[in-house]
Amino acid sequence: MRIATSQMFQRGIDAMLNSQSKLDDTQHQLSTGKRVNVASDDPLSAAQAERTRADLARMTAAQRALDTSRHAMSQADNALATGVDLLQRARESIIAAGNGAYGDAERQSLAQELRGLRNQLLTVANRDDGAGGWLFGGQGTSSAPFADTPSGVTYSGVATDRTVGSLPSALASIDGRTAWMTMPEGNGTFATASSVGNSGGAWIDAGEVLDATQINGDSYRIDITVSGSALTYSVTDVTTATTISTGTPFTSGNAIDIAGQRVRITGMPVGGDSFTLTPAQPRSVFDTLDNAIALLTTPGLGGTGQLNEGLARAGASLGSAQDRAQLVRTRIGEQLRSIEGDTDSLAARGIEGQSRLSELQDLDLGRAISDFQVQQNAVQAAMQTYTKVAGLSLFDFLR
Numbered sequence: 209m210r211i212a213t214s215q216m217f218q219r220g221i222d223a224m225l226n227s228q229s230k231l232d233d234t235q236h237q238l239s240t241g242k243r244v245n246v247a248s249d250d251p252l253s254a255a256q257a258e259r260t261r262a263d264l265a266r267m268t269a270a271q272r273a274l275d276t277s278r279h280a281m282s283q284a285d286n287a288l289a290t291g292v293d294l295l296q297r298a299r300e301s302i303i304a305a306g307n308g309a310y311g312d313a314e315r316q317s318l319a320q321e322l323r324g325l326r327n328q329l330l331t332v333a334n335r336d337d338g339a340g341g342w343l344f345g346g347q348g349t350s351s352a353p354f355a356d357t358p359s360g361v362t363y364s365g366v367a368t369d370r371t372v373g374s375l376p377s378a379l380a381s382i383d384g385r386t387a388w389m390t391m392p393e394g395n396g397t398f399a400t401a402s403s404v405g406n407s408g409g410a411w412i413d414a415g416e417v418l419d420a421t422q423i424n425g426d427s428y429r430i431d432i433t434v435s436g437s438a439l440t441y442s443v444t445d446v447t448t449a450t451t452i453s454t455g456t457p458f459t460s461g462n463a464i465d466i467a468g469q470r471v472r473i474t475g476m477p478v479g480g481d482s483f484t485l486t487p488a489q490p491r492s493v494f495d496t497l498d499n500a501i502a503l504l505t506t507p508g509l510g511g512t513g514q515l516n517e518g519l520a521r522a523g524a525s526l527g528s529a530q531d532r533a534q535l536v537r538t539r540i541g542e543q544l545r546s547i548e549g550d551t552d553s554l555a556a557r558g559i560e561g562q563s564r565l566s567e568l569q570d571l572d573l574g575r576a577i578s579d580f581q582v583q584q585n586a587v588q589a590a591m592q593t594y595t596k597v598a599g600l601s602l603f604d605f606l607r
Contacts, residue, residue, distance in 0.1 A: 220566050257565055265562045267321035267554050270375055274554070275377035277371075278547050281540050284343045287335045288537045294332065295530045298497060300323045302523045305504055306516065312316035312507045326497040330354060330361060333388050337381070344384030346370060353384050361494035363389050377546035386535045395544075396528040397423060399489065400471055402517055404483040408432070410460070410475035411513030412483040414524030422468030427486045430471075432458060434479035441473075446484075456486060475513050484503075493529040496522055 225288055305318045314404040335343050345353045347366030349543075354512040355362050367463070372433065385560075392534050393399045400412045428448035433440050435455065442454035452466065461474050469485060500522040509515040 260561055260565045264558065264565070267558050267561065270378075271551065271554050272361075273372045273378040274547050276539050276542065277380060280337045280341075280343060280380050281544050281547070283337055283409065283483055285336070285537055285544070287332050287343055288387070288533050288540070291329055291332050292444070292530055292533050292537075294325050294329045295493070295533065298322055298500075299523055299526045299530075302500060302519050302526065306513055306519050307395055311510060315504040315510075319501045322497055322501050322504070326501070329388075329497070331346060331357060333384060341381055342384075343381055343477050344387055345381045346383045346385065348381070354388070360435065360498060361389075361492055377543055377550050381542055382540070387533065388494070389492045391493050391496070391525065391529040392488040393491040393496070393525050393528070394488045395524045396531060397488055398469055398485050399487075400517075400521070401484050402513070403484065406477065406481040406483075408475070408477035408481045409513050410473050410477035410481060411517035411520075413472045413474070413517075414520045415469055415471040415485065417468065418465060418470050419468035424467060425487050426467070427484065428452075428466050428469075430464065430466075430473070430483045430485075432477040432479060432481040439477065439479070454493060474516070488528075491525065492510045493526070495530065496525040 241363065242319045260382040301318050301321050305315055307314075310318075331353045333344055337343050342349065342353050342365070345365045347368050347370050349365045353363055353365035353366070355364060363385050365384050369379050369383050370381045395414050395416060397417050398415060400415050402410075402412055411432075426445050431442050431444065439458040440455050441458045441464070442456070443452040443464070444450070445452055445467075458473070458477070460476065461472055463470050463472055466485060471483075471485065473483060477547050500518070503509070503515065503518040503522070566591050
């Protein structure tokens with residue numbers, strides 16, 4: 209077989225170039241610390257690494273959403289805690305207003321205190337989150353969600369919690385209508401009231417629940433009648449138009465039990481007076497305070513049944529408002545706990561993702577350095593061999 213000199217030289221150059229190319233690739237890997245720098249280095253690993261990086265980017269975005277939610281929910285919890293304290297102070301003022309020794313001036317002073325507490329509560333309800341939003345703005349609103357109008361406080365937000373990101377635990381704002389505008393009136397289960405046409409001096413308290421399983425949502429009326437020289441009362445289920453009892457002797461302050469509900473009528477009613485029990489309806493906490501302020505600023509009510517009943521109703525409604533605020537705080541606490549759980553889960557997934565990404569693209573430095581030395585020796589050997597082969601010329605031998 210005859211091998212041309214040019215062919216032998218070309219094969220030697222190709223071998224040197226091939227060795228130099230491998231040496232260059234290994235040197236680039238050592239300088240970057242990556243085994244896969246371009247997709248052609250390892251197409252399968254490059255594709256899997258790209259998917260892993262996308263997953264890690266989504267986890268980073270989710271964590272930012274959780275951090276935003278944690279900040280907002282912590283602020284909302286603090287706001288509700290302040291609101292509970294304000295409501296407690298308002299209840300204390302309501303209790304103080306029932307002091308029989310107080311006159312119109314003292315009640316006016318307490319009304320002024322209630323007005324200040326109401327305005328502070330409105331400020332709390334309109335607290336911003338520091339990022340251009342509102343803690344109790346629901347799905348969002350361009351202005352403060354609660355507005356103080358001549359007819360009372362109104363809510364302009366969308367009555368739904370707002371989330372940020374894809375995780376359900378990442379709440380950015382709370383439904384303000386639920387938190388402040390739909391407090392159940394009275395004791396939270398039913399509301400009591402004296403009929404408008406009553407002419408006696410009796411009043412009915414806010415009542416209490418004896419057995420929730422017996423409460424069916426019906427409305428009831430207690431009618432006072434005169435039997436000889438004694439007062440009696442009858443109870444009617446207004447919803448079903450059914451008489452439950454009749455001719456029961458009336459005693460001021462005695463308990464009257466109706467379908468799992470207990471009320472007391474205090475004072476001396478007259479024949480024809482009546483009192484009602486109705487299912488509790490949602491009421492704004494601001495309306496409750498406004499009604500209490502109006503009651504305390506009405507002159508000449510000292511010691512009357514109207515004052516006592518109004519104060520009892522306001523105190524019970526504020527107690528329900530406190531319970532609702534605490535319930536919302538409990539829900540926020542659950543959200544914060546979920547956020548912590550999701551944060552831990554994302555952290556664990558992030559570590560797994562980083563580990564997987566390292567496996568796919570990071571370089572084994574020990575092995576790469578060894579390969580580099582071998583390839584370097586190969587290049588040197590190829591160059592030395594070429595110089596010797598290049599000297600094997602017939603003409604050089606003849607000389």
